[in-house]
Every structure is written in structure tokens, then in C-alpha cells.
Amino acid sequence: MFGPLGKxxxxxxxxxxxxxxxxxxxxxxxWIVIALLVIFALILRRSLRQEVDEKPNRVQALLDALIDLIxxxxxxxxxxxxxxxxxxxxxxxxxxFILASNLISVIPYxxxxxxxxxxxxxxxxxxxxxxxxxxxxxxxxxxxxxxxxEPYPFMLPLNIVGELxxxxxxxFRLFGNMFGGAIMLSIVYIFxxxxxxxxxxxxxxxxxxxGTIQAFVFSLLAVAYINVAVxx
Amino acid sequence: xxxxxxxxxxxxxxxxxxxLVNFAILLYLMKRFLYKPALAYLDRRRELIASRMEAAxxxxxxxxxxAAQREQELSAAREQARRTLDDARAHAEEIVNASKGTARxxxxxxxxxxxxQIEQERxxxxxxxxxxxxxxxxxxxxxxxxxxxxLSDHERLLNELLLEVDDEALRMRQ
Amino acid sequence: MLxxxxxxxxxxxxxxxxxxxxxIAAGICMGIGAIGPAIGEGIxxxxxxxxxxxxxxxxxALLRTMVLGQAITESTGIYSLLIAIVLLFVV
Numbered sequence: 001m002f003g004p005l006g007k008x009x010x011x012x013x014x015x016x017x018x019x020x021x022x023x024x025x026x027x028x029x030x031w032i033v034i035a036l037l038v039i040f041a042l043i044l045r046r047s048l049r050q051e052v053d054e055k056p057n058r059v060q061a062l063l064d065a066l067i068d069l070i071x072x073x074x075x076x077x078x079x080x081x082x083x084x085x086x087x088x089x090x091x092x093x094x095x096x097f098i099l100a101s102n103l104i105s106v107i108p109y110x111x112x113x114x115x116x117x118x119x120x121x122x123x124x125x126x127x128x129x130x131x132x133x134x135x136x137x138x139x140x141x142x143x144x145x146x147x148x149x150e151p152y153p154f155m156l157p158l159n160i161v162g163e164l165x166x167x168x169x170x171x172f173r174l175f176g177n178m179f180g181g182a183i184m185l186s187i188v189y190i191f192x193x194x195x196x197x198x199x200x201x202x203x204x205x206x207x208x209x210x211g212t213i214q215a216f217v218f219s220l221l222a223v224a225y226i227n228v229a230v231x232x
Numbered sequence: 233x234x235x236x237x238x239x240x241x242x243x244x245x246x247x248x249x250x251x252l253v254n255f256a257i258l259l260y261l262m263k264r265f266l267y268k269p270a271l272a273y274l275d276r277r278r279e280l281i282a283s284r285m286e287a288a289x290x291x292x293x294x295x296x297x298x299a300a301q302r303e304q305e306l307s308a309a310r311e312q313a314r315r316t317l318d319d320a321r322a323h324a325e326e327i328v329n330a331s332k333g334t335a336r337x338x339x340x341x342x343x344x345x346x347x348x349q350i351e352q353e354r355x356x357x358x359x360x361x362x363x364x365x366x367x368x369x370x371x372x373x374x375x376x377x378x379x380x381x382x383l384s385d386h387e388r389l390l391n392e393l394l395l396e397v398d399d400e401a402l403r404m405r406q
Numbered sequence: 407m408l409x410x411x412x413x414x415x416x417x418x419x420x421x422x423x424x425x426x427x428x429x430i431a432a433g434i435c436m437g438i439g440a441i442g443p444a445i446g447e448g449i450x451x452x453x454x455x456x457x458x459x460x461x462x463x464x465x466x467a468l469l470r471t472m473v474l475g476q477a478i479t480e481s482t483g484i485y486s487l488l489i490a491i492v493l494l495f496v497v
Binding site for chain 2: 009010011012020021022023024026027030031034037038041042044045048052053056063064067088089090092093094096097113116117118119121122123126
Binding site for chain 3: 073165168169173213220221224
């Protein structure tokens, strides 16, 4: 937000002699995103104050469309309705947070939190642990561990690496897309002969198009990973 | 606490944990402010729509039932009317036929009556004629037998007789 | 001239060579690693488009599966990105 290209403002705090460092810009940006989302949620909720049998207003139509979109994706991806219902808040929040984070980069001087590897990797690991948890709950601990030596015991390292590669690729995909977009934008912006009109179009391309697609892909992959872990 | 400008991707730092905390807070807030009321609202509306659909379905069913009943009644009435009309037509035909039959019979009866009467009269006439011929013959014979008969007398008698016969015939014809 | 060049060369240390090698390796890694996913995603998009043109009513499912498949295809490119980042910033 304030810094030169490729640099970030790191805050070092020591709590009881234990050094802790934060990325301030990312945290402030995600707070802004959270505030925007909560305001959005409050606006959506305000539309629910009317009686049920009245004609739905515009905001309700938006809410309907949003919930329908996420719910239909979930119910068509998950084999069990219970899992879809359970995971609906998580996936919807994940999707909206990432979408808002990606879209906010269109505004000048606002950097998307998803540009930070910490954010994406925390989401990736969260999805990974959730998938393992749901798989364990569904299949039981014994069957869950037995799944690693199938179809043959010597496939064990391959299975483990395959499992571990998922959160990595999952989080690095989002990070790479957003970070790459930002770097492209910065590079285009540096040179005087390209810094006039191109950055606007490029900004919209990376912010709106790639951002929306990556938010969609991230939540879709989260759903797919959890579903695969639960089913197989 | 101090700040420094760091490289973008250096290592994972505590932003990781902070982001998870942020996300948990966001999840809670969204659940509290959006999902719960929105899902409850949508459920209520779905129930309302379902109940109204049910009511609409029922009323439609009843309307269909009523329509079917009316149709049935209408067809029954139509059938009734048709039957009545048929009956009337048949009756009329019957009446016409009957009257035709009686008229023909009457006519035939009258004709046969007339023929019979004519036949009777003719018989009567024949009888009368025969009787009068017999009388004339008897009269002629008696006259012939009672008188001196000459030719002129014969002639006169025969003429008288013929006249009488003619008269008789005239009388009888009348 | 030759002596100047020799003096410049003599100032190059092993660390400098390692840094240069890092940058070159990151560039090569990213460049070559981007070829595969690009081709693969293009093929996936082309076939999905074929399917959509043939059966427009299947568009939603095809689009979803295509995006999912492309995201998974992209993994190899992501791995090369990961290696490039590791080369640039960590090693």
C-alpha cells in the first residue's frame, strides 16, 4: 500500500520475549475486506425485514441468486446432502472472502490479501485439514489410514506426497495468479511508455476476470478435495 | 514493537495465524448476520410457497372435479334431452303412422262398403229386373191367353208390353 | 582492455555466480514449466468448447468440469512457480 515494489511492511512484536512478525498491510487489507463483507451481509439482511409473503425486492433476488449458486454447486459436487449443508457456510465464506479480496485490487492503492502467501497457504492448509477430518469422520480412523496403502503398500509414499501436494498447489495457484498479476501490473507501470492506458485494462483484467475465476476455482477445488477425500 | 520493509515472499510468518483468526471471525459474523437469517427466511418462504402451491393444487383439483361433475351433468342432461326428443319423435311418428293406418282403413272400408252397396244394388236390380221380366212374361202370357189374339192385337200388346217394360225399367232406374 | 576484463573477472566471487545461476534457473524453470500447462489447458478448453457447441444444454456442467480440470492441469505450472520462488527467495 505504501511501500516500494515487492516490499511489505513487516511489524515485529515480541510477546514475552517471543518474537512475532506480522505483515501489516495484509492484515489491514483483510480487515477492510471483512468489514466490507460484513456491511454487505448487513445490507442483505436488512432486505429480509419484510414479511415472507411480500414480493421479494432486488437485494433479496441477489441473495437468492448467490445462495442458489453456491448451494447448487455444493449439492451437485457432494454426494451427501448432509456434508453439503454442513460445509455451506464455510465454502460460501471462503468464496466471498477470496472474491472480495481479489476484486479489491481494482481500487488503486488497495492490495489484495490473497497476494500474500500466508493467506492463501493458511486457506489451503485449512481445506487440507478439513478434508482429512471429514474423511476420518466418515470412514473411521482405521479405514482412513488403510486408504494410504491402497492399492499396494509400496504406494504409501506416493499417496502421502499426493495428499501433501494438494494444499501446496491449491494455495500456490491462487497466490501465483494474484501475485503474478500484481507483478505484471507493477512492471507495466514502471515503464513510461506503457504506463498510460494499459494498466487500467490490465488492472481490470487481473482484478475482475482472473480474480473472479480464481476465487471460483479455489472454492471449487476446496469442495472437490474434500469430496474426494471423503469418497475414496 | 518496530516496523521494517521486508521482502514479499521471505518466509511464512505469523500472518498465517492472524489470517486464520480473521477468517474465523468472518465466518462467525457471516453465520450470525447472513446465513442463519437468510437460510431461515428462505426456508420460511419455501414453506410458504409450498403451502400455497398445495392450496393452489387443491383448489385446482376441486375445480377440475367440479368441471368434471358439471360436464357429467351436462352430458346427462343432453342425453336426457336427446332421449326425450327421440321419444317425442317416435311418438309423433307412431301417431302419424297410426292415423295414416286408420285413414287408409277407413278409406278402404268406405270403398269396400261402397262396392258392397253397389254390388248389392246391382243384385237387387237384377233381382227386380228378373222379377219384373217374369211378371211381364206372366202378364204377357195371361193377356195372350185371355184374349183372341190376332196379329194386330199381338202387335199392340207387344208394344204395350214393351212400353210397360220401358216404364218399369225407367222407374227402376230411378 | 584485456586487463580490465581480467580484473572484473577476478572480482567475481562464487556467490555472484550462484546468484546469477539462481536467476537464470528461475527464469528457465518458469518458462519451460509454463509450456505444459498452457498446452494442456488449451486442449481442455478446445474440447470443452467442442462439447458445448455440440450440446449447448450441457454448458454448465462442462464449464465447471473444464475449470476444475484446468485448475488441476495448472498444478504442474504451479509447481514450477513454487520452485522458481524457492530459487529466487529461499535458496
